Amino acid sequence: MKRNQKFLLYTILLAVLVVSVIMATAIGAVAIPPQETFQIIISRLTGLWQNSEIPSTTKAIIWNLRLPRVLLGVLVGASLALAGVSFQGLLRNPLADPFTIGVSSGAAVGATIAILVQQTYHTGFTQMIPFSAFAGALIAMFFIYNLARIGGQVPVVTLLLAGVVVSSFLSAVISLLMVFAGEDMQGIFFWLSGGLLMRSWSEILFVLPYLLIGSVILFTYARDLNVLLMGEEAALTLGVNVERTKKVLLVTASMITAAAVSVSGMIGFVGLIIPHAVRMITGPDHRVLLPASALVGASFLVWADVVARTVMIPKEIPVGIITAFVGAPFFIYLLRKKKSEIRL
Amino acid sequence: MKIEIQNLSFQYGSHQVLDGVTFSVSPGKFVGIIGPNGSGKTTLLKVLSRILQPTGGSVTIGGQPLAQFTQKELARTMAVVSQDTNIGYQFTVEDVVLMGRAPYLGRFQSESLEDYEIVRQALEVTGCSHLRERSITELSGGERQRVIIARALAQQPKVLLLDEPTSHLDIGYQQEILDLVKRLSTVEGLTVVAVLHDLNLAAYFCHELVLLHRGRIVACGQPTEVLTADNIEKVYATRVLVTPHPVFGTPQISLLPGTQTDNNNSETYRIHVIAGGGSGGEIMRDLRDAGFMVTAGVLSVGDSDWEAARALNIPVVSEAPFSPVSAERHQENLALLATAQAVVLAEIPLGHGNLLNLEAALQAAADGKPVYVIEEKPAQKRDFTGGPGQLLLTKVKQQGQLIRDKTALYRALAERFPSGGKFDDFTDLTRAAVDQ
Numbered sequence: 104m105k106r107n108q109k110f111l112l113y114t115i116l117l118a119v120l121v122v123s124v125i126m127a128t129a130i131g132a133v134a135i136p137p138q139e140t141f142q143i144i145i146s147r148l149t150g151l152w153q154n155s156e157i158p159s160t161t162k163a164i165i166w167n168l169r170l171p172r173v174l175l176g177v178l179v180g181a182s183l184a185l186a187g188v189s190f191q192g193l194l195r196n197p198l199a200d201p202f203t204i205g206v207s208s209g210a211a212v213g214a215t216i217a218i219l220v221q222q223t224y225h226t227g228f229t230q231m232i233p234f235s236a237f238a239g240a241l242i243a244m245f246f247i248y249n250l251a252r253i254g255g256q257v258p259v260v261t262l263l264l265a266g267v268v269v270s271s272f273l274s275a276v277i278s279l280l281m282v283f284a285g286e287d288m289q290g291i292f293f294w295l296s297g298g299l300l301m302r303s304w305s306e307i308l309f310v311l312p313y314l315l316i317g318s319v320i321l322f323t324y325a326r327d328l329n330v331l332l333m334g335e336e337a338a339l340t341l342g343v344n345v346e347r348t349k350k351v352l353l354v355t356a357s358m359i360t361a362a363a364v365s366v367s368g369m370i371g372f373v374g375l376i377i378p379h380a381v382r383m384i385t386g387p388d389h390r391v392l393l394p395a396s397a398l399v400g401a402s403f404l405v406w407a408d409v410v411a412r413t414v415m416i417p418k419e420i421p422v423g424i425i426t427a428f429v430g431a432p433f434f435i436y437l438l439r440k441k442k443s444e445i446r447l
Numbered sequence: 448m449k450i451e452i453q454n455l456s457f458q459y460g461s462h463q464v465l466d467g468v469t470f471s472v473s474p475g476k477f478v479g480i481i482g483p484n485g486s487g488k489t490t491l492l493k494v495l496s497r498i499l500q501p502t503g504g505s506v507t508i509g510g511q512p513l514a515q516f517t518q519k520e521l522a523r524t525m526a527v528v529s530q531d532t533n534i535g536y537q538f539t540v541e542d543v544v545l546m547g548r549a550p551y552l553g554r555f556q557s558e559s560l561e562d563y564e565i566v567r568q569a570l571e572v573t574g575c576s577h578l579r580e581r582s583i584t585e586l587s588g589g590e591r592q593r594v595i596i597a598r599a600l601a602q603q604p605k606v607l608l609l610d611e612p613t614s615h616l617d618i619g620y621q622q623e624i625l626d627l628v629k630r631l632s633t634v635e636g637l638t639v640v641a642v643l644h645d646l647n648l649a650a651y652f653c654h655e656l657v658l659l660h661r662g663r664i665v666a667c668g669q670p671t672e673v674l675t676a677d678n679i680e681k682v683y684a685t686r687v688l689v690t691p692h693p694v695f696g697t698p699q700i701s702l703l704p705g706t707q708t709d710n711n712n713s714e715t716y717r718i719h720v721i722a723g724g725g726s727g728g729e730i731m732r733d734l735r736d737a738g739f740m741v742t743a744g745v746l747s748v749g750d751s752d753w754e755a756a757r758a759l760n761i762p763v764v765s766e767a768p769f770s771p772v773s774a775e776r777h778q779e780n781l782a783l784l785a786t787a788q789a790v791v792l793a794e795i796p797l798g799h800g801n802l803l804n805l806e807a808a809l810q811a812a813a814d815g816k817p818v819y820v821i822e823e824k825p826a827q828k829r830d831f832t833g834g835p836g837q838l839l840l841t842k843v844k845q846q847g848q849l850i851r852d853k854t855a856l857y858r859a860l861a862e863r864f865p866s867g868g869k870f871d872d873f874t875d876l877t878r879a880a881v882d883q
Contacts, residue, residue, distance in 0.1 A: 323554045330546050332536045336498050336529060341602070342522030342550030387536040 116398035182363035184400025187374030189356035208273035213239020240361030297370035297423025313362035372430025448509035455504035482659035522550035526599035547601025589620035726793035728755035771800035797836030818847030
């Protein structure tokens with residue numbers, strides 16, 4: 104892509120995201136006009152543009168309930184899309200996504216255990232689920248990584264296989280736990296379906312560092328990711344330290360995934376289709392693909408969550424169901440439209 | 448940069464793929480690695496490019512051990528064009544070539560104008576400038592190969608390694624690519640090591656060749672030293688004919704199909720062929736394939752029939768090139784004739800130098816041997832003696848048996864020697880030919 108094309112692309116995507124955040128915050132059971140929403144956010148952030156006519160309950164709805172939820176959608180959507188791009192590029196496999204590698208199944212087991220423990224012993228530790236999920240994800244990653252490692256190298260095929268095998272094993276563990284769960288099953292089910300319900304600023308602060316640090320690392324490895332697409336042997340001869348690069352990317356993308364999954368549950372399809380859709384516009388260059396996917400993933404999840412919480416008011420649908428409902432047909436559309444051309 | 452390879456070995460499990468390989472490549476030379484499938488060519492190239500780690504021995508590039516290069520240093524020194532240039536991702540040609548600049552860029556650095564200029568030049572040298580904006584996935588095999596070479600050039604290497612750079616290309620592209628590579632080595636001083644499977648191309652383009660067989664070097668040096676019939680027969684287990692390129696004099700290899708094994712199982716019937724100037728090659732081959740033992744003579748060294756006889760493993764009385772048949776050779780020839788069961792006189796050009804061969808045929812006929820004289824066309828046109836040749840030939844014809852063409856010859860022989868070799872096939876074949 105040309106420099107001015109990239110600039111235009113980023114401008115559009117960023118504008119779409121900002122507008123999405125404001126609109127999504129405005130939409131809800133209590134409709135608040137977008138300009139009022141915007142005003143509340145700005146005044147809260149900068150201390151300027153105060154408006155005493157807006158009731159404090161409205162301010163509280165915006166600032167304490169809706170905005171954190173929307174922003175968490177931004178962070179989780181960006182995280183999943185970034186991780187998806189990285190895994191697809193790293194594994195050179197168009198079907199890879201943050202869930203293929205098995206990290207998320209680890210998170211799911213961690214979360215399931217935490218839900219069961221919490222329901223049984225009623226601990227006061229409110230952040231237990233994300234922490235437990237995160238720990239589960241890291242353990243799974245460590246396990247899969249060592250399973251796939253052969254003499255200091257991590258061949259892509261073994262990595263994929265190890266990920267798939269560990270994933271299905273952990274799914275069985277979850278099913279077993281659900282059998283024991285009894286009345287807590289709905290809590291587990293809700294978590295597994297993925298959602299942003301009842302999330303607050305503390306989850307945002309939990310995810311943010313991983314996303315920020317992780318994306319910096321990924322962006323600095325963007326060229327290496329491109330060169331890796333030439334094949335590992337070619338990448339070696341082009342000066343890329345292939346094994347180290349794979350390890351760094353694998354750990355980074357897994358950490359981003361783990362952090363996102365631990366606060367939002369299993370939100371599928373974002374990490375799979377967003378990279379494909381964006382790649383159709385930007386081409387395979389990771390220096391554009393990574394930031395563009397992050398922005399698109401963020402906007403996408405924000406709107407998916409709007410649908411999830413408004414379509415059946417007062418009931419909420421897990422957002423993972425919405426992303427799958429939208430994502431699967433879209434993926435099929437891509438597949439049919441481009442047919443043989445589904446590639447990275 | 449000079450490459451030195453010392454006692455290099457590589458083991459794959461218990462399989463010794465490379466075994467004590469030692470050679471060196473001088474700066475600016477184009478060295479070809481040849482050898483049959485599974486001889487370790489590609490493995491050698493992968494060890495040289497540090498994709499595989501050797502299990503023994505050492506490689507130095509410009510005096511520095513290969514293992515001591517950092518990955519980026521190595522990529523700045525040496526570029527590799529692998530066998531498989533397929534790229535499944537829709538990068539533009541310029542993007543792909545730009546990746547050749549990756550070893551020069553820091554993690555936070557983006558490509559400078561200078562990098563783009565280097566890419567532009569690499570595209571120009573390889574004739575890819577017009578493809579710059581195209582997607583790599585849309586290119587033909589030859590175009591893609593050139594783009595990958597352009598990427599290698601963008602690395603500004605001192606050493607270029609290529610693994611069968613022409614394997615998927617038709618002959619026009621093969622020549623184009625190798626022309627380019629040769630130009631890079633002679634003009635730009637690039638040290639080139641290429642695995643090649645086409646011996647003729649290797650002989651034509653490379654300064655030096657390394658012939659590998661079962662992981663060991665069989666021969667190494669100038670193409671004329673390496674590409675001898677003996678070396679090739681030993682390594683490729685097939686019989687070949689090595690002749691100088693008609694224009695440039697580099698060795699050219701011709702296959703001799705169906706000549707892997709000796710077929711002289713009916714030694715009781717030996718046929719002596721008097722040929723020359725290409726008149727007897729086919730006859731000798733057919734007779735030999737039919738199961739006869741065949742001898743020939745007298746033939747000048749280098750004559751195409753002489754080459755054919757040698758290639759067919761047929762004993763031949765040889766005379767020095769461009770010399771008339773000497774008395775000694777004539778005697779040797781007579782000795783061979785005396786013990787042969789039949790004689791075939793092919794449509795040889797009649798010259799003062801080989802009239803003794805006609806004398807020998809006449810002698811054999813006088814001794815009561817069947818002498819088959821082939822005459823498809825009147826002998827007048829191939830008589831360069833101004834009369835005596837034809838006169839002598841007429842005498843031979845009177846004493847011997849005049850044969851219209853090769854088919855008739857085979858039929859005559861089949862009737863004469865009903866129990867010799869694969870005779871039945873022969874008669875069928877000839878009858879079929881006659882029926883037509």
